[in-house]
Amino acid sequence: MAAQINIKEKEIMIIDAHAHIYPDSVAARAIATVIENGRGTVESYTDGTFNGLLNSMDEAGINYSIILSVATGMGHGNSILQWIRKTALRSKRMIFFGSVHPLDHDYRETIKEMKMEGIQGIKFHPGYQNFPADSREAFMLYQEVLNNDMVIHFHSGFDPSLPECDFTSVERFSNLLSAFSGSKIVLAHAGGMDEWQKVMDLLGGRGCYFDIAYVLEKMQASESARELYRQNEDFFLFGTDSPWCSQKKYVDLIQNSPTLTTEQKEKMFFRNIMKLINIDDIKKSV
Numbered sequence: 001m002a003a004q005i006n007i008k009e010k011e012i013m014i015i016d017a018h019a020h021i022y023p024d025s026v027a028a029r030a031i032a033t034v035i036e037n038g039r040g041t042v043e044s045y046t047d048g049t050f051n052g053l054l055n056s057m058d059e060a061g062i063n064y065s066i067i068l069s070v071a072t073g074m075g076h077g078n079s080i081l082q083w084i085r086k087t088a089l090r091s092k093r094m095i096f097f098g099s100v101h102p103l104d105h106d107y108r109e110t111i112k113e114m115k116m117e118g119i120q121g122i123k124f125h126p127g128y129q130n131f132p133a134d135s136r137e138a139f140m141l142y143q144e145v146l147n148n149d150m151v152i153h154f155h156s157g158f159d160p161s162l163p164e165c166d167f168t169s170v171e172r173f174s175n176l177l178s179a180f181s182g183s184k185i186v187l188a189h190a191g192g193m194d195e196w197q198k199v200m201d202l203l204g205g206r207g208c209y210f211d212i213a214y215v216l217e218k219m220q221a222s223e224s225a226r227e228l229y230r231q232n233e234d235f236f237l238f239g240t241d242s243p244w245c246s247q248k249k250y251v252d253l254i255q256n257s258p259t260l261t262t263e264q265k266e267k268m269f270f271r272n273i274m275k276l277i278n279i280d281d282i283k284k285s286v
């Protein structure tokens, strides 16, 4: 476990803004289920546990990972909170976001408790949570999160495990941004995997953040994705979707990129995300 990180000693600090772990007792089953459902398209690069991710971070040179969970049913937000309470004590290098389900009658209370616990963001996957991202009911939920000055992290775009679902479409996030402009919103997978032109037209330049989790290789291979990045470089966050991608590979791809400048790499690796979250043991001087 790393001691306090003195950024002056490091050229570049690296924060993975999109990673997943599971409680130790269910990690093996959770990973097996996703791989099975993916029918050969999904691999895992850690065993899905806390220690597995920490080892992966050490190997990749990643200082911090933001851990994302999704509340898939009533009451699940609360059990996620209980798990975070225990697990966050094990390392300051894991920054946990919470989640709540829109059907939870006490979501206000849960969000408040999460805030009081020091949790800085809430993750939603409207596909898994079964509501359209731009539905009016969900807007009340988002407003509650934003009233608590927390970040909202969304799954965005097509999800191969839900091929028929349009709840996280680029168009829906465009509607959502009209209602919540200027808010601390992160859209995963660069706004929508493989829909780069549409993302550029509907979501680019609107003040929301994008992570590159799971889509980095695809983005590097597409001229329109590269243009989307160039137009929004102050809003792009490094993220891997670990365990579903290799943290080391993602770090290497950015670090060794022949086209990104040092300044662009720094923004991607930590400067942009530091506009959204606080890290206790890092001085604000970054």
Ligand SMILES: [Zn+2]
Residues within 6 Å of the ligand: 018, 020, 068, 213, 241
């Ligand atoms: Zn993910």
